Amino acid sequence: MAISNRLMATPNRWQLWRLGVFLAALAPLVSWGWQVASNAAGPEPGRYLLLNLGLGALWMLLLTLSLTPLTKLTRWKGFALIRRQLGLWTLAYATLHLLSYALFILGLDWGMLGSEVVKRPYIIVGMLALIGLVALGVTSNRWSMRRLGKRWKSLHKLSYSILGLVLLHFFWVVRADLREWAAYAVAAALVMATRLPPVARTLPRLRYRFSRAS
Amino acid sequence: MLIKIAKPHDLRDSDVTPESVYLSRRRFMGGMAGLGAGLALGGPAHAGANYADVPEGNGPAWLKKKIDDTHWKAVTPANSEKDTLAPFDDASGYNNFYEFGSGKADPARRAGSLKTQPWSVVIDGEVNNGGRFALEDLASPSRFEERIYRLRCVEAWSMVIPWLGIPLAEVIRRAEPTSRARYVRFETLVDPEQMPGQRSAFSLIDWPYVEGLRLDEAMHPLTLLAMGMYGRELPNQNGAPLRLVVPWKYGFKSIKSIVRISLVEEQPLNSWQQIAPEEYGFYANVNPRVDHPRWSQATERRLPNSLFSPNTIDTLMFNGYADEVAELYAGMDLRTHY
Numbered sequence: 001m002a003i004s005n006r007l008m009a010t011p012n013r014w015q016l017w018r019l020g021v022f023l024a025a026l027a028p029l030v031s032w033g034w035q036v037a038s039n040a041a042g043p044e045p046g047r048y049l050l051l052n053l054g055l056g057a058l059w060m061l062l063l064t065l066s067l068t069p070l071t072k073l074t075r076w077k078g079f080a081l082i083r084r085q086l087g088l089w090t091l092a093y094a095t096l097h098l099l100s101y102a103l104f105i106l107g108l109d110w111g112m113l114g115s116e117v118v119k120r121p122y123i124i125v126g127m128l129a130l131i132g133l134v135a136l137g138v139t140s141n142r143w144s145m146r147r148l149g150k151r152w153k154s155l156h157k158l159s160y161s162i163l164g165l166v167l168l169h170f171f172w173v174v175r176a177d178l179r180e181w182a183a184y185a186v187a188a189a190l191v192m193a194t195r196l197p198p199v200a201r202t203l204p205r206l207r208y209r210f211s212r213a214s
Numbered sequence: 215m216l217i218k219i220a221k222p223h224d225l226r227d228s229d230v231t232p233e234s235v236y237l238s239r240r241r242f243m244g245g246m247a248g249l250g251a252g253l254a255l256g257g258p259a260h261a262g263a264n265y266a267d268v269p270e271g272n273g274p275a276w277l278k279k280k281i282d283d284t285h286w287k288a289v290t291p292a293n294s295e296k297d298t299l300a301p302f303d304d305a306s307g308y309n310n311f312y313e314f315g316s317g318k319a320d321p322a323r324r325a326g327s328l329k330t331q332p333w334s335v336v337i338d339g340e341v342n343n344g345g346r347f348a349l350e351d352l353a354s355p356s357r358f359e360e361r362i363y364r365l366r367c368v369e370a371w372s373m374v375i376p377w378l379g380i381p382l383a384e385v386i387r388r389a390e391p392t393s394r395a396r397y398v399r400f401e402t403l404v405d406p407e408q409m410p411g412q413r414s415a416f417s418l419i420d421w422p423y424v425e426g427l428r429l430d431e432a433m434h435p436l437t438l439l440a441m442g443m444y445g446r447e448l449p450n451q452n453g454a455p456l457r458l459v460v461p462w463k464y465g466f467k468s469i470k471s472i473v474r475i476s477l478v479e480e481q482p483l484n485s486w487q488q489i490a491p492e493e494y495g496f497y498a499n500v501n502p503r504v505d506h507p508r509w510s511q512a513t514e515r516r517l518p519n520s521l522f523s524p525n526t527i528d529t530l531m532f533n534g535y536a537d538e539v540a541e542l543y544a545g546m547d548l549r550t551h552y
Contacts, residue, residue, distance in 0.1 A: 036521060042318065043304035043518035044371060105515075107524040112510070120508055172508070176489070177316040179416035 014081055021082045025089045028056055029096075046104020053100055057093035058166055062187050064090055065159060069194035072203040084140050087159075091137040094130050122172035129165035132158050160195070163188055265376075265444045268302045273447035273455075274331055276350045280358050281442055284378055288359035289436075291374065292534075296527075297364060300373035304518050306449045310367065311470055312419055313402065313409035314451065320411075321451035327408050328471065330455040339476035340395035343388065349455055353441060355388065356380035360445075361438055361459070366500045366533045368464035371515045377459050378442030383433040386477070391429070395477035398432040400425045400458060400469045418489050425458065425469035426482030426496065428542075436461055436538055439472075462535040464498045495552040499543065500533035504552050 011019070032052050035041040041048040064086040071079045106112045117123050136156055138144070145152050167185055174181050193199055264286075273281075291297035311321035314328075333349040358378050366372045386398065402423040406412040412421050431437065438459040441448060448454035453470025460467050466486050486494035493507050502512045511529055519525035532539050543551075 043300070043308050043373075044318075044515065045521050046519065046524055047371075049521075104521055104524055107526050109526075116510070122508060175316065176312045176419050177411065177414050177417050179414055180316075182416055 014078070017078050018082060018085060021085060025060070025086065028052070046100060050097065050100045050104060053093055053097035054170070057090055057097055058170065058184060060086055060090035060093050061159070061163055061166060062184070062191055065163065065191045066194075069191070069200075069203055072194075072200070073207050075204075075207060087140060088137060091133045094133050098126075098130055122169050125165050125172070126169040129162045129169060132162040132165070136162075160192065163192070265302060265446075268444045268446060271446040271449070273442075274350070276354070277441065277447050277455075280353060281378060281445065281447070284358040284360050286360045287362065289361040289363070291362055291364065297362075297374045299362070300375060300517060302444045305373055305375050305443065306452055308373075308517065309451045310369075310465065311411075311451055311453065312417070313411045313421075313423065313471070315411050322449075324410055325450035327410070328403075328450045328454065329408060330450065330471075333455045333473075335456065335472060336474045337385075337389045337476075338474070339399070339478050340392040341477050342390035342392060349441075352385060352456075353380060356384045358442070359438075361436075361461075363436075363438075363459060363461035364533055365459075365461070365465055365468075366514060366529065368466055368494070368498065368506060368511075370506075370509055370511060370513070370529075371517050372527075372529075372533075373517050376444055377438055377440040378445070379438045379440035379459065381435055382437045382439045382458065383435065385439060385475070386429075386432060389475075389477065391477045394479050396429055397478050397481050398427045398429060399474075399476040399478050399482035400427075400472050401474035401476075402469055403471045403473045419485055420488060422473075423469060423485045424482060424488075425467055425484045427460065427467070428481075429477070430542055431460070431539075434539060434542065436535060462500060462532040462539045464500060466494070467498050497543075497548070497551045499539075499548060499552075500529060501531060501548055501552065502529040503531075504549055 032041070032049055036045040036049065064083060067079045067083045067086065070076075102108060102110075102113050106116070117127055136158060139148065139152065139155060148155060167181075167188055170181055170184065171178075194203065307322045308318045309321040310318070311325065314321040314324040334346050335349065335352055336344075336346050338344045358380060360376055360378050362374065362376045364372055365375050382398075402421075403409070404412060404422040411417065427437070438461075440453070440457050440459045441455060443449075443452060448457065450471075453468075453472075456472045457470040458468045458472065467484075481496060484494075484496060486498075487496055500511075505511050513526050514529045516525045516527050530536070
């Protein structure tokens, strides 16, 4: 009875925050879908979705990985509360990215998909990153956290390697101008730099200085 | 009129056209005549009416006049049911032109900064009659032809596009190549002020963009110097005011916004070969049997397509122009010369 009462209660501000993040993460998908539906995505809408979903997955991964340093820096509970959600969004975008490749580029030619996955290094790397994301996704629930105990944390440090694989996958797709790739690589380097022990130790102290200054 | 064709392995000062080339040209023209029969019976005098929803360009008066006098539908696809024209908006809105950015929509958005009038082209190297030519003077001796070609991008998509222009062979012939000329080298404009992509510090291309053809490829009747498309002058993003169109090769060979044409002895190092020699060669003939290292070239997506029908079709050897051009490569291993 107590539980159902809690569920029936009006949502608190943290639930609203989570819902807001959910809607914001969903918005790009709706927007791209709308572009395609209204014939505004160019002559090759499948490729438009493919590229946007890939970049979207990278954005989500970078955002997910920036939550821990942000929490340390600000101690704001809100960042920690959306970490699992954004991690799962990363998996969703990456899965849709692969699906759009199979559907829109290969036209669901499974034989072709099989041979391409084996033959092309950049696709192998992308697939490895996706497999890693799936492993993190299925162990993102409380039950797995309890089961895995300390090992859960080491397992989820796999996200760092996944970030590296995604950047390599992206690098091999770039044809003539590395500017966009370089911007993402710099963002990734920043996010990873916050994990270096000296930086990680400094972040909470920075917060103290911020709050004193204001 | 003397037609000078040099084959790299068969170079001579001859004023007789090699018979094989002569015959292939005859066969080619014969094919054209059949396809263009409708024209002889009173085809359209002006193309404007043929292309609905094509915005009027603002090219110079001489170019408009040349276009009005075009030999319309001089070359059309054998299977016009299958090879339907791409809408103008797609052909002019989905481009690879790295001088204006690396996104497909970047050129259409940013190429307005390119100044195409006045425009001149330097013809130099192994020629007796070189110099700097105003575009008008380069174009004026030849009648414009409309050529409807398949354009196969190395990225495995394709479109069918109606070009307007003159055979490159006529321009080269007027330049009078010397006996040492074996290749033709082309250069795109370099002007970072007008071409934002050339200002990028992260560009892998060493400007200017360079392309090249063997002299016999350049002299082939299918090879076109285009100045227009869809019955009007070229939009900037499509390579205005002068671009190459070599329909049996991947699109990157068809260099845009040309400022220099040089007849040379040595095989030019084209830009893509310079960046990634294991992915892009000098010849770049469309070949379904030789994959790009990152994707298969066996099929292509004919654009425009839609989400659930990628419109995937089999890629044809030499992009379907094998009857016309295969003999240029007789005896060559096209796996090593990709």
